[in-house]
Amino acid sequence: EKGGYEHFMLKEIYEQPRSILDSMRGRLVAESNHMMMSGVREYENKFANADRIIIVACGTSWHAGLVAEYLIEDLARIPVEVEYASEFRYRNPIITEKDIVVAISQSGETADTLAALELAKSKGATIFGICNVVGSSIARATDAGAYTHAGPEIGVASTKAFTAQVTVLTLIAMILGTKRGTLETTKLHQLMAELESIPAKVEKALKLDNQIVEISEIFKDATNFLYLGRGYNFPVALEGALKLKEISYIHAEGYPAAEMKHGPIALIDEQMPVVVIATKDSSYDKIVSNVQEVKARKGKVIAIVTEGDTTIPSMADYVIEIPETSEHLMPLLSVIPLQLLSYHIAVMRGCNVDQPRNLAKSVTVE
Numbered sequence: 001e002k003g004g005y006e007h008f009m010l011k012e013i014y015e016q017p018r019s020i021l022d023s024m025r026g027r028l029v030a031e032s033n034h035m036m037m038s039g040v041r042e043y044e045n046k047f048a049n050a051d052r053i054i055i056v057a058c059g060t061s062w063h064a065g066l067v068a069e070y071l072i073e074d075l076a077r078i079p080v081e082v083e084y085a086s087e088f089r090y091r092n093p094i095i096t097e098k099d100i101v102v103a104i105s106q107s108g109e110t111a112d113t114l115a116a117l118e119l120a121k122s123k124g125a126t127i128f129g130i131c132n133v134v135g136s137s138i139a140r141a142t143d144a145g146a147y148t149h150a151g152p153e154i155g156v157a158s159t160k161a162f163t164a165q166v167t168v169l170t171l172i173a174m175i176l177g178t179k180r181g182t183l184e185t186t187k188l189h190q191l192m193a194e195l196e197s198i199p200a201k202v203e204k205a206l207k208l209d210n211q212i213v214e215i216s217e218i219f220k221d222a223t224n225f226l227y228l229g230r231g232y233n234f235p236v237a238l239e240g241a242l243k244l245k246e247i248s249y250i251h252a253e254g255y256p257a258a259e260m261k262h263g264p265i266a267l268i269d270e271q272m273p274v275v276v277i278a279t280k281d282s283s284y285d286k287i288v289s290n291v292q293e294v295k296a297r298k299g300k301v302i303a304i305v306t307e308g309d310t311t312i313p314s315m316a317d318y319v320i321e322i323p324e325t326s327e328h329l330m331p332l333l334s335v336i337p338l339q340l341l342s343y344h345i346a347v348m349r350g351c352n353v354d355q356p357r358n359l360a361k362s363v364t365v366e
């Protein structure tokens with residue numbers, strides 16, 4: 001059932017070229033410049049005219065929501081708020097009939113996410129669901145939605161569900177940008193072609209496995225990790241840290257790289273591994289300075305860079321090269337080495353990767 005892999009998590013990491021493809025299949029045909037999502041089409045006008053989009057989710061799904069905030073605001077110019085479902089539901093939030101609330105959940109059974117969408121529904125908002133489990137409670141409670149087609153995810157640590165969610169959210173941002181006229185045709189076509197090439201690039205990123213095993217060996221006994229990223233890679237930093245702590249029990253924190261100066265920089269010494277996601281994008285120069293700041297305090301930098309980069313590799317202690325893509329799609333690639341890093345470190349520490357202590361696959365109680 002694990003298809004020859006030692007753990008479900010590893011199998012699911014390796015399934016990503018396929019699960020990403022399945023999540024865009026029939027929804028994107030770059031050759032004919034065609035995009036189609038029935039759930040979105042039904043509510044296209046409402047979506048396009050919404051005052052704002054509120055995304056509610058927990059854990060990894062919340063990280064996918066953060067990526068969507070960057071995507072939708074940039075491509076479709078609709079204000080987006082991303083909320084922890086547990087906070088949103090108890091805050092007496094302001095919700096109107098002109099809001100669209102998007103609930104993201106792999107299992108479709110997360111108690112807080114379900115309660116948050118029920119609350120929004122009672123205030124008249126339109127509820128859109130992005131779930132992986134067909135017929136789940138959240139999927140049934142929404143007005144419309146789009147399934148991720150990641151297939152069953154068994155490992156408690158979410159991997160292929162995250163990349164499938166980001167794929168679907170990217171398509172939604174592109175559809176909305178097209179409808180609202182905020183996404184130029186040339187840029188749209190570029191993004192469509194890039195998105196189609198992502199499964200093959202994920203396949204390539206998975207080949208980094210041996211190199212990541214070596215790095216994992218070096219850092220497996222660390223007690224703390226810091227993950228830094230900017231822009232589209234900021235949510236990926238959060239996701240990398242969550243993956244590491246939940247399965248290896250090593251304390252890890254994810255931060256927007258610029259926030260480092262406002263506190264976490266005090267933690268950096270020669271013992272501190274700092275994973276910096278520093279791919280070539282609009283914030284590249286800024287992240288170069290952040291790497292310099294970490295090195296000046298003797299932190300150990302593990303950098304995720306774009307293939308062919310020479311600047312960051314000249315400063316970092318360990319370098320992991322991933323394929324180039326548009327910054328809008330980078331989370332789909334940059335998260336892969338972080339999933340593998342947490343997996344290998346956890347295995348080396350003898351942890352139960354598929355069923356970490358104290359955690360359940362779906363959190364059906366608040």
Ligand code: M6R
Nearest residue numbers: 059060061105106107110157158
């Ligand atoms: O099923 P959901 O997507 O609603 O689950 C949300 C979180 O419980 C989940 O992502 C959790 O954070 C994972 N264990 C992270 O790997």
